[in-house]
Amino acid sequence: MPVDSSKIFQKKKQHILETWIKNQLANDALREDLISNEEARNQSEELLDALLNKLHSEKQGAAPADGFDPVIELLETLSITRARKGYSPRETGAFLFSLKDALIKTLSEEIKDDPKSLYEESLKISTLMDDLTIASFETFIKGREEVILRQTDEIAEISTPVIRVWDGILALPIIGTLDSSRTQVVMENLLSQIVATGSSIAILDISGVPAVDSLVAQHLIKTVSATRLMGAECIISGIRPEIAQTVVHLGIDLSGIVTKSSLASALNYAFAALRLEVRKISRETK
Protein backbone atom coordinates (compact mmCIF):
# COMPACT_ATOMS: atom_id res chain seq x y z
CA MET A 1 0.00 0.00 0.00
CA PRO A 2 1.50 3.36 -1.04
CA VAL A 3 2.21 5.80 1.74
CA ASP A 4 0.25 9.04 1.54
CA SER A 5 2.69 11.57 2.84
CA SER A 6 0.28 14.46 2.44
CA LYS A 7 -2.09 12.77 4.90
CA ILE A 8 0.74 12.26 7.34
CA PHE A 9 1.75 15.90 7.07
CA GLN A 10 -1.83 17.06 7.48
CA LYS A 11 -2.14 14.98 10.60
CA LYS A 12 1.15 16.08 12.07
CA LYS A 13 0.87 19.70 11.00
CA GLN A 14 1.12 21.17 14.45
CA HIS A 15 4.12 19.01 15.19
CA ILE A 16 5.87 20.05 11.98
CA LEU A 17 5.25 23.67 12.72
CA GLU A 18 6.73 23.34 16.17
CA THR A 19 9.81 21.56 14.85
CA TRP A 20 10.19 24.13 12.14
CA ILE A 21 10.00 27.07 14.51
CA LYS A 22 12.43 25.32 16.79
CA ASN A 23 14.80 24.77 13.87
CA GLN A 24 14.53 28.40 12.88
CA LEU A 25 15.37 29.50 16.38
CA ALA A 26 18.31 27.14 16.49
CA ASN A 27 19.55 28.45 13.14
CA ASP A 28 19.40 32.09 14.17
CA ALA A 29 17.26 32.46 11.09
CA LEU A 30 14.65 34.19 13.17
CA ARG A 31 15.90 37.72 13.35
CA GLU A 32 14.09 39.22 16.24
CA ASP A 33 15.46 42.62 15.40
CA LEU A 34 13.79 42.52 11.98
CA ILE A 35 10.66 40.54 12.61
CA SER A 36 8.67 39.76 15.72
CA ASN A 37 8.39 36.21 16.99
CA GLU A 38 4.65 36.30 16.57
CA GLU A 39 4.85 37.51 13.00
CA ALA A 40 7.44 34.90 12.07
CA ARG A 41 5.18 32.24 13.50
CA ASN A 42 2.22 33.48 11.51
CA GLN A 43 4.26 33.59 8.34
CA SER A 44 5.52 30.07 8.89
CA GLU A 45 2.05 28.75 9.60
CA GLU A 46 0.59 30.40 6.54
CA LEU A 47 3.28 28.99 4.31
CA LEU A 48 2.98 25.52 5.76
CA ASP A 49 -0.80 25.60 5.33
CA ALA A 50 -0.50 26.58 1.70
CA LEU A 51 2.10 23.90 1.07
CA LEU A 52 0.10 21.14 2.71
CA ASN A 53 -3.09 22.13 0.90
CA LYS A 54 -1.22 22.01 -2.31
CA LEU A 55 0.29 18.62 -1.57
CA HIS A 56 -3.12 17.32 -0.65
CA SER A 57 -4.95 18.53 -3.73
CA GLU A 58 -2.14 17.22 -5.88
CA LYS A 59 -2.62 13.80 -4.36
CA GLN A 60 -6.26 14.04 -5.34
CA GLY A 61 -5.26 14.74 -8.92
CA ALA A 62 -6.80 18.18 -8.69
CA ALA A 63 -3.55 20.05 -9.04
CA PRO A 64 -3.55 22.77 -11.69
CA ALA A 65 -1.13 22.37 -14.54
CA ASP A 66 1.14 25.12 -13.35
CA GLY A 67 1.89 23.45 -10.05
CA PHE A 68 2.50 25.30 -6.81
CA ASP A 69 1.12 28.70 -7.62
CA PRO A 70 -0.26 29.88 -4.27
CA VAL A 71 2.77 28.55 -2.44
CA ILE A 72 5.21 30.21 -4.81
CA GLU A 73 3.24 33.43 -4.70
CA LEU A 74 3.35 33.40 -0.93
CA LEU A 75 7.04 32.61 -0.97
CA GLU A 76 7.72 35.43 -3.41
CA THR A 77 6.02 37.99 -1.22
CA LEU A 78 7.88 36.58 1.75
CA SER A 79 11.31 36.72 0.19
CA ILE A 80 10.78 40.15 -1.33
CA THR A 81 9.74 41.54 2.05
CA ARG A 82 12.73 39.86 3.60
CA ALA A 83 15.07 41.24 0.94
CA ARG A 84 13.77 44.74 1.55
CA LYS A 85 14.05 44.35 5.29
CA GLY A 86 17.70 43.47 4.90
CA TYR A 87 17.76 39.76 5.61
CA SER A 88 20.86 38.00 4.41
CA PRO A 89 20.48 35.29 1.74
CA ARG A 90 21.68 32.72 4.27
CA GLU A 91 18.86 33.60 6.63
CA THR A 92 16.26 33.38 3.90
CA GLY A 93 17.68 30.05 2.79
CA ALA A 94 17.78 28.71 6.32
CA PHE A 95 14.13 29.62 6.75
CA LEU A 96 13.13 27.16 3.99
CA PHE A 97 15.74 24.51 4.68
CA SER A 98 14.60 24.25 8.26
CA LEU A 99 11.10 23.50 6.95
CA LYS A 100 12.56 20.75 4.79
CA ASP A 101 14.33 19.32 7.82
CA ALA A 102 11.12 19.34 9.81
CA LEU A 103 9.16 17.64 7.04
CA ILE A 104 11.71 14.91 6.49
CA LYS A 105 12.09 14.32 10.19
CA THR A 106 8.33 13.85 10.55
CA LEU A 107 8.32 11.49 7.60
CA SER A 108 11.08 9.35 9.07
CA GLU A 109 9.25 9.17 12.38
CA GLU A 110 5.97 8.13 10.74
CA ILE A 111 7.18 5.55 8.24
CA LYS A 112 9.99 3.94 10.13
CA ASP A 113 9.15 0.42 9.05
CA ASP A 114 9.12 0.94 5.29
CA PRO A 115 12.55 2.15 4.12
CA LYS A 116 11.61 2.06 0.45
CA SER A 117 8.63 4.39 0.67
CA LEU A 118 10.45 6.52 3.22
CA TYR A 119 13.23 6.99 0.70
CA GLU A 120 10.82 7.77 -2.12
CA GLU A 121 8.76 10.23 -0.13
CA SER A 122 11.86 11.93 1.27
CA LEU A 123 13.24 12.33 -2.21
CA LYS A 124 9.98 13.83 -3.40
CA ILE A 125 9.85 16.28 -0.53
CA SER A 126 13.51 17.19 -1.03
CA THR A 127 13.05 17.97 -4.72
CA LEU A 128 9.93 19.94 -3.98
CA MET A 129 11.55 22.00 -1.24
CA ASP A 130 14.65 22.59 -3.33
CA ASP A 131 12.49 23.96 -6.13
CA LEU A 132 10.77 26.23 -3.66
CA THR A 133 14.08 27.41 -2.27
CA ILE A 134 15.37 28.22 -5.74
CA ALA A 135 12.18 30.15 -6.51
CA SER A 136 12.46 32.07 -3.28
CA PHE A 137 16.07 32.91 -4.02
CA GLU A 138 15.20 34.22 -7.42
CA THR A 139 12.67 36.58 -5.92
CA PHE A 140 14.99 37.46 -3.07
CA ILE A 141 17.61 38.61 -5.56
CA LYS A 142 14.98 40.37 -7.63
CA GLY A 143 13.89 42.23 -4.52
CA ARG A 144 17.45 43.27 -3.81
CA GLU A 145 17.99 44.36 -7.38
CA GLU A 146 14.88 46.51 -7.25
CA VAL A 147 16.30 48.24 -4.22
CA ILE A 148 19.62 48.81 -6.00
CA LEU A 149 17.96 50.08 -9.17
CA ARG A 150 15.81 52.50 -7.22
CA GLN A 151 18.85 53.82 -5.41
CA THR A 152 20.78 54.20 -8.66
CA ASP A 153 17.94 56.22 -10.14
CA GLU A 154 17.79 58.39 -7.07
CA ILE A 155 21.52 59.02 -7.13
CA ALA A 156 21.42 59.88 -10.82
CA GLU A 157 18.60 62.32 -10.18
CA ILE A 158 19.99 64.11 -7.20
CA SER A 159 23.58 64.28 -8.26
CA THR A 160 23.44 66.37 -11.40
CA PRO A 161 22.30 69.83 -10.40
CA VAL A 162 23.20 72.70 -12.69
CA ILE A 163 23.82 75.82 -10.64
CA ARG A 164 23.75 79.32 -12.00
CA VAL A 165 26.57 80.95 -10.09
CA TRP A 166 26.53 84.21 -11.98
CA ASP A 167 24.77 85.82 -14.86
CA GLY A 168 26.20 83.83 -17.77
CA ILE A 169 28.14 81.34 -15.66
CA LEU A 170 26.87 77.87 -14.86
CA ALA A 171 28.50 75.43 -12.47
CA LEU A 172 27.96 71.71 -12.41
CA PRO A 173 29.46 69.85 -9.49
CA ILE A 174 29.82 66.17 -10.31
CA ILE A 175 29.77 63.79 -7.38
CA GLY A 176 30.43 60.09 -7.79
CA THR A 177 31.70 58.01 -10.63
CA LEU A 178 31.02 59.18 -14.16
CA ASP A 179 29.76 56.39 -16.38
CA SER A 180 28.25 56.58 -19.84
CA SER A 181 24.65 56.89 -18.73
CA ARG A 182 25.44 59.55 -16.14
CA THR A 183 27.53 61.49 -18.60
CA GLN A 184 24.53 61.49 -20.89
CA VAL A 185 22.33 62.91 -18.13
CA VAL A 186 24.97 65.46 -17.12
CA MET A 187 25.49 66.54 -20.72
CA GLU A 188 21.79 66.89 -21.48
CA ASN A 189 21.15 68.84 -18.28
CA LEU A 190 24.08 71.13 -18.88
CA LEU A 191 23.29 71.80 -22.53
CA SER A 192 19.62 72.48 -21.93
CA GLN A 193 20.52 74.83 -19.09
CA ILE A 194 22.98 76.62 -21.35
CA VAL A 195 20.19 77.22 -23.85
CA ALA A 196 17.69 78.19 -21.15
CA THR A 197 19.95 80.70 -19.41
CA GLY A 198 22.04 81.82 -22.37
CA SER A 199 25.18 81.24 -20.36
CA SER A 200 28.47 81.38 -22.16
CA ILE A 201 30.64 79.68 -19.55
CA ALA A 202 30.10 76.36 -17.83
CA ILE A 203 32.29 75.10 -15.00
CA LEU A 204 32.46 71.35 -14.57
CA ASP A 205 33.67 70.66 -11.07
CA ILE A 206 35.01 67.16 -10.61
CA SER A 207 36.26 67.39 -7.04
CA GLY A 208 33.63 64.81 -6.11
CA VAL A 209 34.74 62.29 -8.71
CA PRO A 210 36.76 59.63 -6.90
CA ALA A 211 38.85 58.47 -9.84
CA VAL A 212 39.42 59.43 -13.41
CA ASP A 213 40.30 56.69 -15.87
CA SER A 214 40.53 56.98 -19.61
CA LEU A 215 36.81 56.33 -19.99
CA VAL A 216 35.82 59.06 -17.55
CA ALA A 217 38.28 61.41 -19.21
CA GLN A 218 36.73 60.61 -22.56
CA HIS A 219 33.28 61.41 -21.15
CA LEU A 220 34.60 64.70 -19.84
CA ILE A 221 36.13 65.56 -23.19
CA LYS A 222 32.83 64.75 -24.90
CA THR A 223 30.94 67.02 -22.57
CA VAL A 224 33.41 69.82 -23.14
CA SER A 225 33.23 69.36 -26.92
CA ALA A 226 29.44 69.40 -26.90
CA THR A 227 29.43 72.56 -24.80
CA ARG A 228 31.85 74.16 -27.19
CA LEU A 229 29.67 73.21 -30.14
CA MET A 230 26.77 74.98 -28.48
CA GLY A 231 28.85 78.11 -28.37
CA ALA A 232 29.77 78.13 -24.71
CA GLU A 233 33.09 77.56 -23.04
CA CYS A 234 33.59 74.73 -20.60
CA ILE A 235 36.12 74.79 -17.78
CA ILE A 236 37.02 71.72 -15.77
CA SER A 237 37.82 72.48 -12.18
CA GLY A 238 38.49 70.62 -8.97
CA ILE A 239 41.24 68.45 -10.34
CA ARG A 240 43.10 66.85 -7.48
CA PRO A 241 46.84 66.15 -7.74
CA GLU A 242 46.24 62.39 -7.86
CA ILE A 243 43.85 62.85 -10.76
CA ALA A 244 46.34 65.04 -12.60
CA GLN A 245 48.90 62.28 -12.09
CA THR A 246 46.61 59.55 -13.43
CA VAL A 247 45.58 61.63 -16.41
CA VAL A 248 49.17 62.24 -17.41
CA HIS A 249 50.19 58.63 -16.79
CA LEU A 250 47.33 57.43 -18.93
CA GLY A 251 48.50 59.74 -21.69
CA ILE A 252 45.18 61.58 -21.95
CA ASP A 253 45.45 64.86 -23.78
CA LEU A 254 43.54 67.58 -21.99
CA SER A 255 45.50 70.38 -23.62
CA GLY A 256 42.52 71.67 -25.56
CA ILE A 257 40.53 72.11 -22.39
CA VAL A 258 40.79 74.84 -19.82
CA THR A 259 41.47 73.19 -16.48
CA LYS A 260 41.68 74.78 -13.06
CA SER A 261 42.52 73.27 -9.73
CA SER A 262 39.68 74.79 -7.78
CA LEU A 263 36.21 76.12 -8.42
CA ALA A 264 37.36 79.50 -7.14
CA SER A 265 40.06 79.82 -9.76
CA ALA A 266 37.68 78.62 -12.43
CA LEU A 267 35.22 81.31 -11.39
CA ASN A 268 38.01 83.84 -11.48
CA TYR A 269 38.85 82.76 -15.01
CA ALA A 270 35.18 82.98 -15.97
CA PHE A 271 34.96 86.51 -14.57
CA ALA A 272 38.01 87.50 -16.56
CA ALA A 273 36.54 86.01 -19.74
CA LEU A 274 33.30 87.91 -19.19
CA ARG A 275 35.29 91.02 -18.27
CA LEU A 276 33.86 91.15 -14.81
CA GLU A 277 35.74 92.26 -11.76
CA VAL A 278 35.17 91.43 -8.13
CA ARG A 279 36.47 94.08 -5.79
CA LYS A 280 36.40 94.82 -2.13
CA ILE A 281 34.47 97.99 -1.41
CA SER A 282 36.59 100.39 0.52
CA ARG A 283 34.85 101.95 3.51
CA GLU A 284 35.58 105.51 2.42
CA THR A 285 33.49 105.30 -0.72
CA LYS A 286 30.32 104.79 1.33
Next chain:
Amino acid sequence: MDKIPILKMGSFLLVTIQVDLYDRLALNLESDLIQMVDKIGAKGVLIDISAVNIVDSFMGRILGNIASMSRILDAQTVVVGMQPAVAITLVELGLPLNGVRTALNVEKGMALLQSMIPPEKGDEENIEDDHNSF
Protein backbone atom coordinates in the same frame (compact mmCIF):
# COMPACT_ATOMS: atom_id res chain seq x y z
CA MET B 1 15.21 73.64 -56.54
CA ASP B 2 15.60 74.73 -52.94
CA LYS B 3 18.27 77.24 -52.15
CA ILE B 4 19.44 78.56 -48.84
CA PRO B 5 19.69 82.34 -48.95
CA ILE B 6 23.05 83.91 -48.18
CA LEU B 7 22.73 87.41 -46.81
CA LYS B 8 25.47 89.98 -46.92
CA MET B 9 25.92 92.18 -43.87
CA GLY B 10 28.83 94.51 -44.37
CA SER B 11 31.89 92.33 -44.63
CA PHE B 12 30.08 89.35 -43.12
CA LEU B 13 27.88 86.72 -44.67
CA LEU B 14 24.82 85.49 -42.78
CA VAL B 15 23.29 82.11 -43.50
CA THR B 16 20.27 80.94 -41.57
CA ILE B 17 19.29 77.37 -42.22
CA GLN B 18 15.54 77.08 -41.70
CA VAL B 19 14.99 73.63 -43.14
CA ASP B 20 16.51 70.27 -42.44
CA LEU B 21 19.50 69.90 -44.68
CA TYR B 22 19.62 67.09 -47.12
CA ASP B 23 22.87 66.20 -48.82
CA ARG B 24 22.33 67.95 -52.15
CA LEU B 25 21.20 71.15 -50.44
CA ALA B 26 24.20 71.09 -48.13
CA LEU B 27 26.59 70.62 -51.06
CA ASN B 28 24.96 73.50 -52.92
CA LEU B 29 25.22 75.67 -49.84
CA GLU B 30 28.88 74.85 -49.54
CA SER B 31 29.73 75.88 -53.08
CA ASP B 32 27.41 78.93 -53.11
CA LEU B 33 28.87 80.15 -49.86
CA ILE B 34 32.44 79.80 -50.96
CA GLN B 35 31.66 81.60 -54.24
CA MET B 36 30.07 84.38 -52.26
CA VAL B 37 33.01 84.66 -49.84
CA ASP B 38 35.32 85.01 -52.79
CA LYS B 39 33.08 87.45 -54.65
CA ILE B 40 32.60 90.00 -51.89
CA GLY B 41 35.81 89.28 -50.02
CA ALA B 42 33.94 88.48 -46.84
CA LYS B 43 35.81 88.57 -43.54
CA GLY B 44 33.40 86.41 -41.63
CA VAL B 45 30.68 83.83 -42.16
CA LEU B 46 27.91 83.30 -39.64
CA ILE B 47 25.84 80.13 -39.93
CA ASP B 48 22.70 79.91 -37.83
CA ILE B 49 21.58 76.33 -37.35
CA SER B 50 19.13 76.89 -34.52
CA ALA B 51 16.30 75.38 -36.60
CA VAL B 52 18.23 72.27 -37.50
CA ASN B 53 17.10 69.30 -35.44
CA ILE B 54 18.67 66.46 -37.33
CA VAL B 55 22.31 66.18 -38.17
CA ASP B 56 24.42 63.37 -39.57
CA SER B 57 28.10 62.88 -40.15
CA PHE B 58 27.80 64.31 -43.66
CA MET B 59 26.30 67.54 -42.35
CA GLY B 60 29.01 67.72 -39.74
CA ARG B 61 31.65 67.34 -42.39
CA ILE B 62 30.07 70.01 -44.58
CA LEU B 63 30.18 72.46 -41.67
CA GLY B 64 33.82 71.60 -41.08
CA ASN B 65 34.55 71.97 -44.79
CA ILE B 66 32.91 75.38 -44.99
CA ALA B 67 35.00 76.55 -42.05
CA SER B 68 38.25 75.25 -43.53
CA MET B 69 37.53 76.64 -47.00
CA SER B 70 36.57 80.04 -45.62
CA ARG B 71 39.74 80.13 -43.56
CA ILE B 72 41.78 79.58 -46.72
CA LEU B 73 39.92 82.52 -48.24
CA ASP B 74 40.67 84.57 -45.10
CA ALA B 75 37.22 84.52 -43.55
CA GLN B 76 36.29 83.33 -40.07
CA THR B 77 33.34 80.98 -39.63
CA VAL B 78 31.06 81.01 -36.62
CA VAL B 79 28.29 78.47 -36.17
CA VAL B 80 25.54 79.66 -33.84
CA GLY B 81 22.48 78.29 -32.09
CA MET B 82 23.25 74.62 -32.16
CA GLN B 83 20.59 72.54 -30.42
CA PRO B 84 21.73 70.40 -27.46
CA ALA B 85 20.65 67.21 -29.21
CA VAL B 86 22.61 68.17 -32.31
CA ALA B 87 25.71 68.94 -30.24
CA ILE B 88 25.49 65.59 -28.46
CA THR B 89 24.99 63.79 -31.77
CA LEU B 90 28.01 65.43 -33.36
CA VAL B 91 30.20 64.60 -30.37
CA GLU B 92 28.97 61.01 -30.33
CA LEU B 93 29.71 60.78 -34.03
CA GLY B 94 33.25 61.82 -33.26
CA LEU B 95 32.95 65.16 -35.00
CA PRO B 96 33.77 67.82 -32.44
CA LEU B 97 34.29 70.33 -35.30
CA ASN B 98 37.50 71.65 -33.85
CA GLY B 99 38.11 74.18 -36.58
CA VAL B 100 34.72 75.81 -36.20
CA ARG B 101 34.02 78.64 -33.81
CA THR B 102 30.65 78.62 -32.10
CA ALA B 103 28.35 80.97 -30.24
CA LEU B 104 25.05 80.65 -28.44
CA ASN B 105 22.98 82.90 -30.68
CA VAL B 106 23.27 85.22 -33.67
CA GLU B 107 23.88 88.24 -31.48
CA LYS B 108 26.79 86.67 -29.65
CA GLY B 109 28.07 85.21 -32.89
CA MET B 110 28.18 88.65 -34.48
CA ALA B 111 29.99 90.04 -31.46
CA LEU B 112 32.48 87.20 -31.68
CA LEU B 113 33.07 87.81 -35.40
CA GLN B 114 33.56 91.51 -34.79
CA SER B 115 36.00 90.85 -31.98
CA MET B 116 37.92 88.41 -34.14
CA ILE B 117 38.28 90.87 -36.96
CA PRO B 118 39.50 94.18 -35.63
CA PRO B 119 38.90 96.88 -38.25
CA GLU B 120 42.43 97.94 -39.16
CA LYS B 121 44.69 95.88 -36.97
CA GLY B 122 45.54 92.93 -39.17
CA ASP B 123 43.49 89.77 -39.16
CA GLU B 124 45.16 87.87 -36.36
CA GLU B 125 42.67 85.94 -34.23
CA ASN B 126 42.25 87.96 -31.12
CA ILE B 127 40.37 86.48 -28.25
CA GLU B 128 38.31 88.97 -26.34
CA ASP B 129 40.67 89.39 -23.40
CA ASP B 130 41.59 92.91 -22.55
CA HIS B 131 44.70 92.81 -20.48
CA ASN B 132 44.11 96.17 -18.94
CA SER B 133 40.89 95.07 -17.27
CA PHE B 134 42.62 93.05 -14.56
